[in-house]
Amino acid sequence: MEEQPVKILSLSHLIHQSLPLTAASSLSSSNPKPKAKLPRIDKTQNESPTPTNPKTLKPLKGPTVLVGTLNLPIHRNLEPLPSNSASGCSKISCFSFSDGDSSVCCDILDFHPRVIGKKIRVLAWNYIPFKYGGGFLEIIKWAFAESSGFLVPCSLKVESFPLCLEFPGNVKENCRARCYVHGVIESVSPVTVVPCNAGGKDDKRASLVSGFLTKVLVCECKLCSSSDPDKALCGIHERHCIDNFTKSFIVYIYDFASCWHPVVSKLVGNYVSLTGLKKKLIFIGKEEESQLMYVTSEKSKLHLPRFQDQCVLFQKTIVLGKGECGEYTGIVTEIYMQGMVIEFDKKVMLLLTDQLLNFTHSLRVGAIVSVRNVHFVHPSFSWTNLLVLGACFKTSIHVKSFSPMKTGCNIQGHSESLLRKFIDSLSFSARMWVLLTISCFKNKFSRILSETDILGSKHKQGVAQKYCTSCLPSSVMRSRHGIFVEYCKHDSCGCGSEPDCGCLKLVVPMSSFISHCKATWIKMTARKAGSDIMSNDNLESPQICGRKSFSQPTKMMLQSKDIDVVLLGSLKSSLSPGSLQLIDATGSIDIVSPNLPSSLSIGTIYQVSDFTAVMEGISDLADHLESVPTGLFSCQSILNNAIFVEGSNLTVYMYCHRIGELYRSRPVFPGFSYKETLEDLKGRFHLLKVTHKFPVLQRFQDDHIITERLNAYAEAIILPWDLLIPDKAEDQITAISKPLSSDLVENYDKSYEKTTKRCKTIETSSSGPNYAQNESAGNSSYCVNTFRRIYKEKICSGSSYPLEIPCVTLYFKETMFNCRNDKTKITSTSYSGVRKVLLEFEQRDFCEFQSLKIGGCYIIKHQKEDRYCSINNSSALSIGKVLITSRAIPLSISFSSQEALLAIDQTPLIHDIFFCNKVTVPKDSHGVELPSLKFMNACPHSCSEVKMFLSPESLAFLEGNIEYLGQGFVKPISSFEELTNISEHMTRSVKSVRNSNLDVFLPRGKLISLHGHVVAFHSTDQSSLAVNIGYGSSFGGYVPNFIKHMTQSACIHVLVENHMVKIFGKLSKHAFPVGFGAGVNATFHRILVAGGQNEFLLIPASVIILGPALVINSQYLSATLEFPSIPLLDIGPVSLISEMDQCPSYMLLKLHCKIIAVYILVLEKNEKVVQSHRIAHICSPANIPLAGFILDDGSSSCCCWTNNEMALTLLRLDKEYEATGESSMGSKKTLLTKSRDPNSVKLDKILQQHGRIVVRNCGSTSDASFQDIIVGSNKIMSSRDEDFLKLSILNACSRSNLWTVVGRAMDSVDTKRLENQLTSLNMPNLPMRNIWGMEVHHSNQLSEARSIFEELKASKIFEEVSMLLS
């Protein structure tokens, strides 16, 4: 092969081209060193979520060399350090390479100090341009340009290099620099600049001097202590002094010698000798502690043994992850956060946060790097397993092989932000967590907040720092002392011991969290599917409705405390009732909570740390199992700002178990913003009671009636009461001691009913009980001290009927409670009746709409000419629609007794609504200070913004009046008896409607509200809906528009007082609240009594409100489903086994069949018998997790798989079994000896002895006599017991018992699980149809015969037979 000519390239050409290049062709021909190889990356490890696949450097064609000189960094004693003009690099510890014309920063492999200042040929190299001009040269292979000129005499065993190459003056011969240090360089500090006063205190020429510290470990043996470096360094390997390097000296290499920093850094771990040193006592730190150290002088020299190939191997550190110092070598796999975090081998994170640390540019992705004197830390993060390497001032980085990748150089920008200082003041674990949090904050809030808001600035803390400060314990804070102190007093600076940072929760982006939830759900579902079919969560019982079974969604939960993550985000209103969304830049999640306080403001960032994530979906493994992302909470994902795309149709939402859990979340930025109305809580307010909230209207296609706007509507009644809050405090109201008498209330009630014209004004003129004594206390106590109850009764003429009830108003404003004690009063309005109003909310006010509660009382500010008190419409029952504007937003109001107010300061109750630390009221306001008051929770379900405190009498009167007026509007039915009465009544009335000659059938009936526990919720189709509704096949040919456009037909099974009722109908998807499903308590407002027995219809105006408690317990659900309203056996006509293939798996089948054989039977000891043997009760003799029976109905045969009760029935072992035991009645013990089924007793005894028995049939499955039964147990079984079991199976197949079995055909997933289970039992799956049996009964032959007769009668065969017979 012809050798290509060697091309010499100039640096200026490289700088001008500014392209990343490699000229490593010489390596391939001569020395195949591993340096040029691509780093091996373990492919078995999970790939990082973001594509980090950098390309390799572009190679130059043919051998290309550079010729130039390698130089030490230029000595500078200035601060701030100017950038290297040649290379654009500000580092003071970089070698430079110059070819005469140009100069660049460089790093070099196979370095030896003799190369410094010599002309070399760079045979193999990489060139990496800097972003802002200049570049960096990586010298892989080099040779002296003039080899003969640099030959070292063979006799010379030690080479010496003067440290002060640039010293301008002459070296003083009489300089008393006679000290020396021979030993191993243990560590090197970064270059630091300190003020230097060379000529004493009076010398005005004080300047800055740069230098660095190095620690040298020395051996105190005779030869090592020799003053002659030749003697000390020669033969050190042979002397076995390695273990004797116990003493250490610190050498301060400064001034002109400081340019040797890159050289000394490369010599860490090598034998060196430093001569020409001075011994000095240096005072370091603020406390000026003295430290003996050696300092360099003009005469200082570095001596190196000529043959030193290897570093000294220090004693290996045992890594416990508690801050031990050691060495780590690995491949750089990623660099995050501008070089603050370096990832090695995709699993170890090196923290290089300290700005004083300056490492080489060759620290690039793909390089093989050895990090020396680094601290190993295993942070106690529950969400990930991680090894962190913490770099301190002793850490040095040695690049063993340059990266062949086209990855950029690491240039850290100098930042003086508060955040950087904060990070540097933390322990390594905390630093890692803070960096992750910062990365996450940037990811989450990039579009919401500016970078300055997130990260802060030089003088202002950012949100991230504020959040981190609030979470970190004080133990993780470290005080920093500067390089000198921390280097010299390294062990006492806390660097090597890692404090416990407690349980730091990971702030995760929303998309990662949702993906994690989904991945968890899929994995758990897959595990469940692949799990033992005999386990408790075996084939799920489907919901039965009509003749169909419906798969239940698999609901799983993740507790925040189990995953230790926290979610931050701002709030957004949702269309679904009663829910909000927590959003960040990466995604959003629904928050379900029964009580949404309206004080939560949209756009504010909240923290939710204690929650339950609920995942709900139908098992569909095949689609998602392979695409489950992993490592979602890994540092790589967080630092990479990975955003995961949602893939499956899984519903994920958050739920707070306890009321108020969410509200404990505190705003982190920028603080609560409250309703403007509260700022101006004065004037006249109308009192409303919300009677209904309509689902948000959906815009139908081709529907021009509904505009583009999406508005929400709530119906309310205007109560004949107004709240008056005067603008200024006026004269105190005179008081009388006469309380509001019961006569007065009675009179009022009567007069209200009769609508008399009598006007009654009540004024109080009496001081309250002992309240006045604190009057002088002013604002230091709360308002009750000046409260007066004033009632005065007077008769007046006219149509008005004012009744005034003074009260105390308490409201929440700007993190404090305000109290109004002036002439606040509730007054009756001129209109005595109840009028309806439709409150309209525009989309931007949906949060207000969501916070409205049906049945709740609200005040709304009186506006000029508003419709609430329009006299013109006083006779109308409805005043129409009112658009809610920001000027008059409804404020929730609640009424409490004054006694509750009195109790506040005595027993400060932990509120469940708001979180506040201090309650103060400005003195110039009408409020007073409420010390130690957090909030009172007079009503557990209310979190009203305004609380009114009235006298007990007035309270009873007002509440009674409001209840009376709102009667019949909202009260949900929760009594089954009441429900049945309505249902029966409506059945009659609906029938009469159906018999009438109406052309158009529309559902008619009474609208009710119903409260109950949802047992099952499934979608249904149109035909079954029509049948359910009881209106025949359709609505008389006319399909109302609202039905036509509804998106989801639903059937809901609700438990009301242990009775099942069914609610069905089509409803917009927005009408179903998030989290609605089996296991919740819910109130169904405005549902129609459908006419059927306990059946109700959802109409478009219906709305579902979730109750406060959410039950997500599968055990409970399955138990509830055991009593469906329709017996399974009544599901319809008998099916044939041969027809099973045509039936979908959700369809229930009823088979009329016999048992031909038993295929397998797994019997287990019933633990309940043992556990409760002292209590007499009925229990099963055995637990049968799996049983397979061969059934035959004359059309074909199938294998029926079942368990426990059904298996016992088919084995005829289901006779009631009464355990014998002792029960105490009073003091007398009675022994219960009831008769027991002998077979059951025997089976019980056998199982007690053996625990678990597997009975297999290895013979015929079509003839009972030819079954080959093999009984298996872990213990030796007596022949008697074995015979008993065989006989039991034989008996089960004989006497031609006819069974009616209800079940469903097993689908592919079920069959796969079954096969897995059978494989573990060493049995093959039979080549026949499989059915999962759910219920079994002895056949009722008469009804079966009738059923078949009807079936035949309806078929053609009947006609044919009739014809034949005739």
Added chain:
Amino acid sequence: METTLINTHVKLLASDFNALTPLPSDPSLFSRSATPSPLSRAETVGTITSRDLKPGKFLRFTIDDGTGCIPCILWLNHSNSPYFTRRSPTDVRQIAQLAASLASLVQVGVVARVRGRISGYRGVVQITVADVGVERDPNAEILHWLQCVKLAWKCYNVSPCSR
């Protein structure tokens, strides 16, 4: 998935059952001209009209379902039968005990459900009984008839015309 009726206990009226003929290729299988699928097992319900017991050997009886009589044989010779020589004595004893108990159920005049293998003896089709159950429900026979009609229509592909 099994689609043939070969291991299924077909429900046939006596008139249909007696029309079965052994397959020339395999005399243990039977078929009707109208049912292409070979049959090996059958079930019938009817009144026991005759009983001939040979203790220790067999019980021969006939069952009348209203459309005809089906001859049945219940073997009681398990201890001597070559079919059971490979089985464990315990199993054989249990099967023999079961057969004896079934034989005791077969009494003239009772309505019984009989299940077993279709076999031929001297040119006559019979049921080699595997299981007998006494039907005390008077609706059992009518149910059986209706099931026979339904299965013939839906499963055995027999139309009334084909008869």
